Amino acid sequence: MADLTGKTALVTGASRGIGRAIAERLGSDGARVIVHYGRQETAAKETVAAIEAKDGQAIAVRAEFGTDEALDTLFTGLEAALAGKPLDILVNNAGIATGMEGSIDLVTEETFDRVFAVNVRAPLFVSKRALPLMRDGGRIINVSSPSSRIANPDLAYSMTKGAVDVLSRSLAYLVGSRGITVNSVAAGITETDITAWLRDNEPVRAALSSLTTLGRIGQPEDIADAVAFLASDDGRWVTGHVLDATGGFFLGPSMG
Known part of the structure; x- marks a missing residue:
């Protein structure tokens, strides 16, 4: 395991699933974790309790993305939790899928x-809001999808993940002078x-x-293990x- 002792991480969408696993892994590696959630208080x-049960530190902060007040709400809670200390790790995990609602025939x-x-x-x-709070040498990790490299009927969702990968590459270029790395982790069927x-x-x-x-x-x-490495x-040296x-989802034709 990596040693993240003394570091603080914000993980968005950390109440369940992949986000929760990431929060727990970073917590077990020694980071103090800000557990963001939208509705699932x-x-x-439970995520906070799981981290604390392993002698980690965590605090939950609510902000519902997609609403006008989300960013201000999130960063009011984040800055209170940081108490003047810097942010070291940002994991942009929160996301939604639309299923067939996002297909070309049905999307609105x-x-x-x-x-x-x-x-x-x-x-x-x-x-953007996190960067002024982040110390040089920090980490930004965006959770993406193989939908950015393979065709998916959920067209709207796939387009978002392509945009996320562009964000990672372009932002990495812009903040490299500060030693901050920015990467995507493509999560498949989980x-x-x-x-x-x-x-x-x-x-x-x-x-x-x-x-x-x-x-x-x-x-x-x-x-979570891939995120923890980054x-x-x-x-x-990866950005x-x-x-x-x-x-290896859809890596090549089935050999079975």
């Missing part, structure tokens, strides 16, 4: 605006409460596993990169 408190302007507000606008402006339907649908589970080179559905910890000193943490 009980789940956010309202759907498009909503998914871009959460998946693109939020990480851009959270990063078993969380949002994809709970996979547990009871063995044919679909088997089909998705067969499309993954390593032959299984991902776990939140698989993504957040650590071991990742100091502007999309780290594929999908197990």
Whole structure:
């Protein structure tokens, strides 16, 4: 494990799933974690409790992305939690998918605006507001998707993840003089409460596993470990990169 003792991390969308796994991993590595959530207060408190149960430090901060007041609310809570200390790590994990709502036949302007507000606008402006609070040598990690490299019927969602990868590359270029690294981690099909339907649908589970080179559905910890590497000193020379943490999802034609 990396040593993040004395560092502070903000993880957005950290109440459940991949975000929670990232928050717990950074907490176990020694970071003090600001657990952002939108609506799931009980789940956010469970994330905090899980970190504290392992002798870590965490605090939950609520802000619902996609609303006008979200950024001010988030940074009021963040700055109070920092108490004058710098931010070291920002993980832009919060995101929503639209499913077939985002397909070319069904997508509406309202759907498009909503998914871009959460998946693109939020990480851009959270990063902008976070940079003055971040010490030189900090880390920004954006959670992306293989949808930025393969065709996906959820067109609106896929477009957001392409934008996130562009954000990572361009921002890495802009803040490199401060020693801040910026990267994306592409998370593939991952078993969380949002994809709970996979547990009871063995044919679909088997089909998705067969499309993954390593032959299984991902776990939140698989993504968290990749994020932890980029957040650590071991990742100091990696920036502007999309780290594929999908197990090789759609890497090539099935050999089965």
